[in-house]
Amino acid sequence: xxxxxxxxLVAPHRGELLLHCYRMLGSRADAEDALQETLLAAWRGxxxxxxxxxxxxxxxxxxxxxxxxxxxxxxxxPAPPFTPPAPTRLGxxxxxxxxxxxxxxAVPDDAPGPEARYQMREAVELAFVASxxxxxxxxxxxLILRDVLGYPTDQTASLLDLTPTVVKGLxxxxxAALATPASAASRPADPELPxxxxxxxxxxxxxxxxALLTDDAWLSMPxxxxxxxxxxxxxxxxxASETWRDDLALRLSPTSVNTQPAYAxxxxxxxxxxxxxxxxxxxxxxxxxxxxxxxP
Numbered sequence: 001x002x003x004x005x006x007x008x009l010v011a012p013h014r015g016e017l018l019l020h021c022y023r024m025l026g027s028r029a030d031a032e033d034a035l036q037e038t039l040l041a042a043w044r045g046x047x048x049x050x051x052x053x054x055x056x057x058x059x060x061x062x063x064x065x066x067x068x069x070x071x072x073x074x075x076x077x078p079a080p081p082f083t084p085p086a087p088t089r090l091g092x093x094x095x096x097x098x099x100x101x102x103x104x105x106a107v108p109d110d111a112p113g114p115e116a117r118y119q120m121r122e123a124v125e126l127a128f129v130a131s132x133x134x135x136x137x138x139x140x141x142x143l144i145l146r147d148v149l150g151y152p153t154d155q156t157a158s159l160l161d162l163t164p165t166v167v168k169g170l171x172x173x174x175x176a177a178l179a180t181p182a183s184a185a186s187r188p189a190d191p192e193l194p195x196x197x198x199x200x201x202x203x204x205x206x207x208x209x210x211a212l213l214t215d216d217a218w219l220s221m222p223x224x225x226x227x228x229x230x231x232x233x234x235x236x237x238x239x240a241s242e243t244w245r246d247d248l249a250l251r252l253s254p255t256s257v258n259t260q261p262a263y264a265x266x267x268x269x270x271x272x273x274x275x276x277x278x279x280x281x282x283x284x285x286x287x288x289x290x291x292x293x294x295x296p
Contacts, residue, residue, distance in 0.1 A: 006043050013056055014039075015106025017063050019099070019124065023144050024067035026133040027097045034070055038063040053155075060149070061159050064141050071137040085236045087226035088218075093133040096222045098257035098276060098290055099124060113150025121259045123148045126276060126288055129258070131178055142167055143174035190282040194261035197277060197284060198252045201263070204244055210235050214283040221289040234287070243272055 001009075017038060021031035041062050049058055104124065112120070122128060123144075132140040138160060145156045146167070157167045190196075193212065200209035210231040219228045219237060228237045238244055243265060252263040257276055265272040271292035278286035 001043075001046055003043075006046060009046075009055070010039060010042065010059065012108070013059050015103065016108065017059060018103065019107055020060065020063055020144065020149075021067055022099050023123070023129055023132055023148065024064070024137075024140060025070055025095075026093060026129050027095045028099055029097065030070060030095070034063065034066045037066045041066070053158075057151075057155070057159070060145070064145070064159060068137050068141060071140075083240075084221075084224075084226050085228075085233075085240055088229040088233050089227050090225040091220055091222075091227045092225075093130045094223045094225050096126065096130055096133065096288075098126070098262070098274060098288075099129075101256040101259060104259070112148065113152075115146070115152055116150030117147040124258050125260060125278075126258050127278060127286070128178075135174055135177055138162070139170045139174045139177075142170040143178075146171050147175070190279075193279055193282060193284065194254070194263075194277055198254070198263055201243075201275070202250055202252055204246070204250065206235055206238060206244075209238070212284050213287075214280055214285050217283070217285055217287070219287045219289065223291070243267060 014035070018031055018035050021034040021038070022028055025031050025034060038059065042059055045062075049055070053061075104120065107120070109120075112118075118128075132143070135143070141160060142156060145151045145159055146153065151159065153164050153167055153171075157164045160167065162170075197209065197212055199205075200212065213231055213234065215231070216229060217231070217234060219234045220226075221237075226237075228234050242248070243250060245267075248267040249269070251266040251269070252275075253266065255262050255264055255274075257274070260276050260278060262274055262276040264274050273292050274290040276288040276290070277284055278288070
């Protein structure tokens with residue numbers, strides 16, 4: 001099979017394979033690398049594909065194995081972009097990156113199988129993807145294949161070269177690790193809440209912004225491990241950040257990542273980061289601040 005024929009054959013699956021790798025790895029950059037490794041391995045092995053499963057399932061097997069290997073690598077220690085106040089805690093998932101919603105358009109609506117427990121929105125939100133990163137690799141892979149993609153237990157076991165009994169045990173532990181569905185924290189009761197956040201942030205109205213947060217809200221800033229909980233701690237972080245300097249013109253541009261409202265931040269028209277909002281009812285339960293290089 002020549003390159004052009006192979007590219008045409010796998011093209012319908014590229015978008016969902018990229019999303020699968022992102023769920024497994026938590027980083028769009030790493031996901032793109034894993035996708036390229038997957039397609040290269042598939043191109044080299046296409047002659048041995050016997051059609052015992054669908055092409056899609058065969059590609060998922062390759063992609064999952066590539067991601068399991070990548071998950072074993074130790075990520076480099078990150079450095080904060082500035083000297084922040086003392087954090088509430090140091091987070092573990094420092095490699096987390098956002099996934100632009102525009103890329104979700106390439107994922108077919110009928111991708112999940114009939115046994116899937118999560119809808120697309122639930123299974124791509126930052127809280128859900130971060131939870132996957134905290135799980136042991138095969139546990140995360142089992143949850144994704146079984147509950148996100150909807151593969152039956154026997155087929156999930158085949159994809160992972162495990163027994164159905166082992167898959168059931170991994171799945172039970174993975175489900176227990178997810179305290180609540182991701183969507184429970186992100187479906188807005190107040191559709192104007194993101195705009196109210198943007199108005200307070202742009203005006204550098206710290207009190208007004210903090211009033212929009214839940215009492216137990218978190219602010220994180222990957223790739224730095226610093227995480228802050230509560231209005232007082234979050235306020236101290238924002239007040240110390242460069243975005244709160246009065247001598248710099250601040251502008252926000254609305255966007256959407258991981259199916260969540262987000263704002264690209266600009267200081268004097270230079271990219272200054274991306275702020276992703278996690279909404280719980282009429283309050284913000286989390287703010288995730290990413291560095292400028294990830295701004296869509």
